[in-house]
Amino acid sequence: MGQLMGGDPSLLRKINQAAVLRALRAAGRGCSLTDLARTTGLSRPTVEGVLDGLARAGLVVETKAAETRAAQSTAADAAGARRLGRPARRFRFRAEAGRLLGVEVGARRISAVLADLAGRRLGEASRGVPPEASAEERLARIEQAARALLGEAGQGAPAPRAVGVGTPGIVGQDGSVALCTALPGWTGLPLGERLRELFGAPVLVENDANAAVLGERWVGAAAGCDDVVMVLAGLSPGAGSLIGGRLHRGHGGAAGEIGALHLLGRQATPERLLATSGTPIDPLDERAVTRVLAAARAGDPRAGEAVARLVERLTHDVAALVLALDPELVVVGGWAAGLDQVVEPLHRELERYCLRAPRVVASALGGGAVATGAVRLALDHLEAELFTVAEVPD
Amino acid sequence: MGQLMGGDPSLLRKINQAAVLRALRAAGRGCSLTDLARTTGLSRPTVEGVLDGLARAGLVVETKAAETRAAQSTAADAAGARRLGRPARRFRFRAEAGRLLGVEVGARRISAVLADLAGRRLGEASRGVPPEASAEERLARIEQAARALLGEAGQGAPAPRAVGVGTPGIVGQDGSVALCTALPGWTGLPLGERLRELFGAPVLVENDANAAVLGERWVGAAAGCDDVVMVLAGLSPGAGSLIGGRLHRGHGGAAGEIGALHLLGRQATPERLLATSGTPIDPLDERAVTRVLAAARAGDPRAGEAVARLVERLTHDVAALVLALDPELVVVGGWAAGLDQVVEPLHRELERYCLRAPRVVASALGGGAVATGAVRLALDHLEAELFTVAEVPD
Numbered sequence: 125m126g127q128l129m130g131g132d133p134s135l136l137r138k139i140n141q142a143a144v145l146r147a148l149r150a151a152g153r154g155c156s157l158t159d160l161a162r163t164t165g166l167s168r169p170t171v172e173g174v175l176d177g178l179a180r181a182g183l184v185v186e187t188k189a190a191e192t193r194a195a196q197s198t199a200a201d202a203a204g205a206r207r208l209g210r211p212a213r214r215f216r217f218r219a220e221a222g223r224l225l226g227v228e229v230g231a232r233r234i235s236a237v238l239a240d241l242a243g244r245r246l247g248e249a250s251r252g253v254p255p256e257a258s259a260e261e262r263l264a265r266i267e268q269a270a271r272a273l274l275g276e277a278g279q280g281a282p283a284p285r286a287v288g289v290g291t292p293g294i295v296g297q298d299g300s301v302a303l304c305t306a307l308p309g310w311t312g313l314p315l316g317e318r319l320r321e322l323f324g325a326p327v328l329v330e331n332d333a334n335a336a337v338l339g340e341r342w343v344g345a346a347a348g349c350d351d352v353v354m355v356l357a358g359l360s361p362g363a364g365s366l367i368g369g370r371l372h373r374g375h376g377g378a379a380g381e382i383g384a385l386h387l388l389g390r391q392a393t394p395e396r397l398l399a400t401s402g403t404p405i406d407p408l409d410e411r412a413v414t415r416v417l418a419a420a421r422a423g424d425p426r427a428g429e430a431v432a433r434l435v436e437r438l439t440h441d442v443a444a445l446v447l448a449l450d451p452e453l454v455v456v457g458g459w460a461a462g463l464d465q466v467v468e469p470l471h472r473e474l475e476r477y478c479l480r481a482p483r484v485v486a487s488a489l490g491g492g493a494v495a496t497g498a499v500r501l502a503l504d505h506l507e508a509e510l511f512t513v514a515e516v517p518d
Numbered sequence: 519m520g521q522l523m524g525g526d527p528s529l530l531r532k533i534n535q536a537a538v539l540r541a542l543r544a545a546g547r548g549c550s551l552t553d554l555a556r557t558t559g560l561s562r563p564t565v566e567g568v569l570d571g572l573a574r575a576g577l578v579v580e581t582k583a584a585e586t587r588a589a590q591s592t593a594a595d596a597a598g599a600r601r602l603g604r605p606a607r608r609f610r611f612r613a614e615a616g617r618l619l620g621v622e623v624g625a626r627r628i629s630a631v632l633a634d635l636a637g638r639r640l641g642e643a644s645r646g647v648p649p650e651a652s653a654e655e656r657l658a659r660i661e662q663a664a665r666a667l668l669g670e671a672g673q674g675a676p677a678p679r680a681v682g683v684g685t686p687g688i689v690g691q692d693g694s695v696a697l698c699t700a701l702p703g704w705t706g707l708p709l710g711e712r713l714r715e716l717f718g719a720p721v722l723v724e725n726d727a728n729a730a731v732l733g734e735r736w737v738g739a740a741a742g743c744d745d746v747v748m749v750l751a752g753l754s755p756g757a758g759s760l761i762g763g764r765l766h767r768g769h770g771g772a773a774g775e776i777g778a779l780h781l782l783g784r785q786a787t788p789e790r791l792l793a794t795s796g797t798p799i800d801p802l803d804e805r806a807v808t809r810v811l812a813a814a815r816a817g818d819p820r821a822g823e824a825v826a827r828l829v830e831r832l833t834h835d836v837a838a839l840v841l842a843l844d845p846e847l848v849v850v851g852g853w854a855a856g857l858d859q860v861v862e863p864l865h866r867e868l869e870r871y872c873l874r875a876p877r878v879v880a881s882a883l884g885g886g887a888v889a890t891g892a893v894r895l896a897l898d899h900l901e902a903e904l905f906t907v908a909e910v911p912d
Contacts, residue, residue: 294873294874302874303873303874351768351769363842365842367761367766372761372843373844374745374843374844374845374874375745375844375845375846375876376844376846376874377874378841378872378873378874379842379844380841380842380844381841381844381872381873381874382841382842444838444841444842445842447772447774447776447838448757448759448773448774448776448838448839448842448843449766449768449773449842449843450767450768450769450770450772450773450774450775451768451769452769478772478775479688479697479699479772479775480688480696480697480768480769480771480772480775482769
């Protein structure tokens, strides 16, 4: 253990690079050496060394006078003496130096989001896919949605820097699908490997509910919250959890796969619950749920009863997660996102059953939670990778 | 962030002390400076400095020639040249320099375990207490059990170095009981503070199931396992979880408080389940469960049916935890500990309901799991504290 602290210069360099990159990205338009040294607590030579490495990797550029004149003149007004010297060199992060792709694999739809290296959204695309589609057909739709998006963004579509993917099922550490009951032929698919070949880029595959909770924490309803359970309500419900700010995947990646809970509670399956509304139901068709919810809002008593039972089922699922994990916050997504009919009754029921009930909110990202979380996966990978890339020329 | 790595001499010193203490404790009988320098990777002067500090704090002693003659002569045979020099100085950790106390607070019984500073068991004591006892009566029994034990160990009973406590209910970060439905007057009790005054020592209070999982991981069925759920089966079931080797307490300390799950599943309460056996049941009396289990083993069909329903209830509780957390291992304690009738059916049922079923084993510590875990809590505190104590004279 003593040796661990004996000083690891490469670790120290990575930490310095991370600090400089974060400061640059946070500043947005441009930072002087003095700004960066002050923000990071590093010496000017250290900051210069890190900037050189990042510039050679194409990730940092010295801003032109035109870009920074306004900022400089303001600074100069405040400190007149500087007018006489050479203008301070200023640098900015090149968010346009590459692109990130986030993909949601769904039973009926493939959604893709394109972002720059700062995670800002550049565009989105989606493709319908029949629920009974084979794995190869589904992969082809992923490619179509992604290619359209990468092409639209211009410049002959170079490969993205990283691709994040959210998919139903249990995902192995190597990005393969260990088990998926929702999509035909998906179990056993080396999804990460196939998409790495397709895009020529690193691919991060994650369970869809896990991706969704990352998205909600990044720019959604769970911003700033470290202990979160997100439930993707649907005909095949799943949950993603953050514990201490980190994704809890479980020992075999199956944490939050709560689809079997209603079997244990001997409750009716959701298909049977919905059938009480008199609407014909396709078990994979979330639009059926939407129709029942609309009918309930319009005052149909049978639909109202069906919705009450769906909330009861959801309460049971969420209560099991809350009792096991005791999160600070529960985010409800999937068909229940944004439904006033769901959030309040759910919170009331949790108050009854849980010794300490968490806050309950609806998803802020709605149907976009999984794809947004997939972009965040790509961004996390990029940030880790940038420090290594920047180190190479050093 | 760069400044964090700029070198923290006091952190480095603590890490050095920890390394030396661990090596000394692992060696048991005695270590030479050379041994310690080799094992820890530290220089001889650094090791000597740490030993001086620990010796002044009374935690390390130079072993007498008589204690180490056998070991020395063996070493000397292997390296004849050393016979000519002064015999190497040898040191050992003084586990006898103080004592640790672990306490289990139960509905009908207070159990206490005394251990030395290496965590070795020196003795145990217990006191019965009526389930309806007030908080003050229960505190008095804790004192009686502990005083008997501290007195028995001789030398006019100096205060223990640290006290660990496992109690039903939700425990706050300050060691008070935030909520406890099982013990009268226990909710709101500043348990840690009261026992600190009583023992004149640091007191670490933890939920009983949390203490139990620490005990099983230390010297029980979960040794070497980092992702564990331990269920204390009983009329008021609870669970303790380790995630990545660390206790998962939840945002408000309520993680694993699964007592309400059966209400959600609309299943019969355990009292009603047991009543089907024809045995009169006191809801707080775990001996009632024991009687029904014995009757079932003897072939009583009504008792057999009641046991089947208890296992079904336990399966539901455990499945909810497994689906939420996906642990590597489930340890079953409480009334179900060591029962062949429980572990196998439980595992079979989990295989049916969970996408990835964990291993299921019975508690190795049985009724001693909570008190053993409480000793571990005290030992963890001591280890953290030792490094500070040893630093003072430096």
